[in-house]
Amino acid sequence: MRLHLNENPYDFPYFLKRKILKAKWNIYEEKDKAKKLISEYEKFPVSGILPGNGADxxxxxIMLAFNKKVVSNFPSFSGYKNFSQILDRDFIEIELDENFDIDDKNILKIKDGILFIANPSNPTSNLFSEEKILKIVEKFNGIVAIDETYIDFSEKDSYKKFLNRYKNLIIIKSFSKSFSLAGIRFGYAISNREIIEKLEKKQLPYSLNSIALSSVKYIFENIDLFKNRVLKIIKERERMISEIKKTGLFILPSKTNFLFIKIKNRSILKELKKEKLMFKIFDLGKKGEFVRISIGKKRDNNKILEITRRYQNEGSYF
Amino acid sequence: MRLHLNENPYDFPYFLKRKILKAKWNIYEEKDKAKKLISEYEKFPVSGILPGNGADxxxxxIMLAFNKKVVSNFPSFSGYKNFSQILDRDFIEIELDENFDIDDKNILKIKDGILFIANPSNPTSNLFSEEKILKIVEKFNGIVAIDETYIDFSEKDSYKKFLNRYKNLIIIKSFSKSFSLAGIRFGYAISNREIIEKLEKKQLPYSLNSIALSSVKYIFENIDLFKNRVLKIIKERERMISEIKKTGLFILPSKTNFLFIKIKNRSILKELKKEKLMFKIFDLGKKGEFVRISIGKKRDNNKILEITRRYQNEGSYF
Structure with missing residues (x-):
């Protein structure tokens, strides 16, 4: 079971796929309609919206538009580092503090750059302190991009409400996780008009496909369906966190659709593999080794819980 | 009617769209299967194939992988210039000769670079001399990318047969025109392993969507259907060229799915607009002003012919 890429366990609804078939595949689709729909959904001016071929x-x-070194947390989404390497750009990462919170002090020592903050954090699954994030946005000498790919699972407000206050702030959102569209590729930026214009100038004219662009309408028309699926995943997540805590394992307070659990005995990874449950391992040095595993359908989640319980009486193994 | 972007007038077949619905939208799709299918179709090693989010x-x-100035013909596909500007790269264009053929002599005066040759040529619709292209590939000090987006309409062989001979050669192909997939975005590069590896290193991991990647299988399984559509478009093209020639207008020998016709009197453009037939205008300086218009369905093609005939007795107006 694919639990290694934080995908939504539910496929895009078939009855909506069928509606989207009506879109013509033989013609180039423009972004304008999708921009307008997102603007209405986000209650934000259309001049401040840019759809992209995935949040990627x-x-x-953002990296193309601002010729600056790239900064991110460690650990964080691997794309920040990988994409900066594609552009032969300098890359700096600042380790999260001992509470897995963002290290505002060390970040603010950096002179200029593009700072990417995944919030909720990937792979650590937690939310960072709002006070620290705002302090960083206010004082950082450069662009701050808050990547809210997992925000729908956090039941928290987007940082877009601060866009009026900070002219160096960009919000990144994605349809891949909460709206089951990883394979179709749709994400967007929200920012001020000046920044959005800079980004759009760097975009290839038809980087978005017509399926992605037509899906926007159908998702917003059926938003309750998608939000209910998100709630179902959140409910499963809370059940799993509470069950895993009972085993004595160290697990972070996830506000995403995945769990980040400390590994004490690597033999448990073999058992996950035996059950064909896919995951990713992260070595955080002093903090230890962790496994990141997505919330799946109930049956797979129960398998994970069963494996963790098997180790319970022998101490903290995972 | 959209006749300004060289789209295929026939939508992707509905019965194939329905099959492609089976692809999961909620998961990230890998490129491997598509690479293998293209390798079989092209009879070329899989290590020499790279699928992309459209030929774009x-x-x-190619521009990201080779940090060189960009060279193309004038006129040529606008992307070569536009994308070089996105990367703040120097751009040089060499005017086609008086026969609308590639100017090998002036191109070979350029020291180093990435040369893009659209063959058949966009917007001029003709094929360049094979002798001149091969002379350029052999002697050009840099990368030569032959963009064969329109090759299926030319009934000519691909230049891929020369890949073994020239290590600086890249072939670009597209599903947008001949296979009705403009909106879905699928193209690919064919070259040697070293170049393909360099290109892939610069690619974002999930730039291709799962619809594009799954379509490959269904297109190749139904290749006759798509080839018959191409033949139908070629037949329409030949009919239109022969009819337009009768009016005394200057039209290039198109080997694509569009026509390139000299404008003598701009009033004819108003008539095309009145009939809602969309087109693009190209100002080639000394060579004059031209209209580029796609081959559409018979009804639209007939409208174009009707308009050109209306001007026939008054001389060469178009």
Whole structure:
């Protein structure tokens, strides 16, 4: 079971796929309609919206538009580092503090750059302190991009409400996780008009496909369906966190659709593999080794819980 | 009617769209299967194939992979210039000769660079002399990318047969025109392993969507259907060229799915607009002003012919 890429366990609804078939595949689709729909959904001016071929393209456009070194947390989404390497750009990462919170002090020592903050954090699954993030946005000498790919699972407000206050702030959102569209590729940037214009100038004219662009309408028309799926995943997540805590394992307070659990005995990874449950391992040095595993459907989640319980009486193994 | 972007007038077949619905939208799709299918179709090693998010992405990856100035013909596909500007790269264009053929002598005066040759040529619709192209590939001090987006309409062989001979050669192909997939975005590069590896290193990991990647299988399984559509378009093209020639207008020998016709009197453009037939205008300086218009369905093609005939007795107006 694919639990290593934080995908939504539910496929895009078939009845909506069928509606989207009506879109013509033989013609180039423009972004304008999708921009307008997102603007209405986000209650934000259309001049401040840029759709992209996944959040990935938005991240890449930010790097293309601002010729500065790239900064991110460690650990964080691997794309920040990988994409900066594609552009032969300098890359700096600042380790999260001992509470897995963002290290505002060390970040603010950096002179100029593009700072990417995944919040909720990937792979650590937690939310960073709002006070620290705002302090960074206010004082950082450069662009701050808050990547809210997992925000729908956090039940928290987007930082877009601070866009009026900070002219160096960009919000990144994605349809890949909460709206089951990883394979179709759709994400967007929200920022002020000046920044959005800079990003759009760097975008290839037809980087978005017509399926992605037509899906926007159908998702917003059926938003309750998608939000209910998100709630179902959140409910499963809370059940899993509470069950895993009972085993004595160290697990972070996830506000995403995945769990980040400390590994004490690597033999448990073999058992996950035996059950064909895919995951990713992260070595955080002093903090230890962790496994990141997505919330799946109930049956797979129960398998994970069963494996963790098997180790319970022998101490903290995972 | 959209006749300004060289789109295929026939939508992707509905029964194939329905099959492609089976692809999961919620998961990230890998490129491997598509690479293998293209390798079989092209009878070329899989290590020499790279699928991209449209031919556009392939063009952009070539520019990212080779940090050289960009060279193209004038006129040529606008992407070569536009994408070089995105990367703040120097751009040089060499005017086609008086026969609308490639100017090998002036191109070979350029020291180093990435040369993009659209063959058949966009917007001029003709094929360049093979002798001149091969002389350029052999002697050009840099990368030569032959963009064969329109090759299926030319009934000519691909230049891929020369890949073994020239290590600086890249072939670019597209599903947008001949296979009705403009909106879905699928193209690919064919070259030697070293170049393909360089390009892939510059590619974002999930730039291709799962619809594009799954379509490959269904297109190749139904290749006759798509080839018959191409033949139908070629037949329409030949009919239109022969009819337009009768009016005394200057039209290039198109080997694409569009026509390139000299404008003598701009009033004819108003008539095309009145009939809602979309087109693009190209100002070639000394050579004059030209209209580029796609081959559409019979009804639209007949409208174009009707308009050109209306001007026949008054001389060469178009």
């Amino acid at each position: 393209e938005i991240i890449f456009l | 992405e392939i063009i952009f990856l």
